[in-house]
């Protein structure tokens with residue numbers, strides 16, 4: 553077990569290094585102008601808030617200043633989304649993420665309405681992404697306004713419901729009625745569980761947390777190692793639509809483990 557844990561920590565650092573080296577790779581003017589061109593095109597990232605967020609994040613990593621035009625148009629779209637009566641959880645979540653980067657001016661009351669939408673949806677959630685968006689949204693709200701009193705109800709119950717979608721190899725299913733599981737979904741699940749731990753006012757049942765830790769160890773049994781020392785999580789399932797490549801799957805797992813380690817540090821030692 554100790555050997556396995558040491559391996560986990562090693563692999564984890566190897567993965568983090570891979571990610572960091574991508575981020576700190578020297579960015580040239582040509583990268584910047586390519587990104588700007590992409591942003592300006594009509595089928596560019598503004599098609600939805602998810603890709604808008606990804607583009608803004610890319611801009612940040614590349615060190616490109618966001619113009620007043622971009623700020624105005626994204627903030628307008630963020631505000632429209634946050635105020636909409638019919639918006640879904642996913643768009644709300646991505647609007648809050650974009651807002652986190654741009655710090656748009658948003659009235660405090662708007663946040664209250666969103667908070668109760670997320671909290672209510674947690675009561676009826678059963679699919680992994682429903683948990684992920686609702687919990688992620690509440691974490692973003694709390695980051696933005698730490699004084700908010702977020703009430704997620706029975707935290708153990710939520711973690712149990714998310715945990716129920718995990719498979720024996722540490723991969724997760726998106727919903728109980730679809731048999732496919734993936735590394736990408738594992739990263740999503742671990743981020744959601746980490747969010748529950750950070751939002752919960754009481755401690756989460758220790759045996760539940762221990763079970764999640766076991767899932768993480770199982771995940772590492774499925775890791776691919778390359779001659780150059782890189783590690784990657786490669787999905788066994790290759791379906792044409794919506795298939796995430798190894799980079800996206802690995803990034804998702806790393807985000808999940810990082811988030812989980814941050815809220816329960818003693819459990820990954």
Ligand SMILES: *[C@@H]1O[C@H](CO)[C@@H](O)[C@H](O)[C@H]1NC(C)=O
Nearest residue numbers: 708712756757758759760761
């Ligand atoms: C924690 O969960 C385990 C297994 O699900 C259960 O047996 C135990 O009673 C729970 N402990 C508490 C304090 O609720």
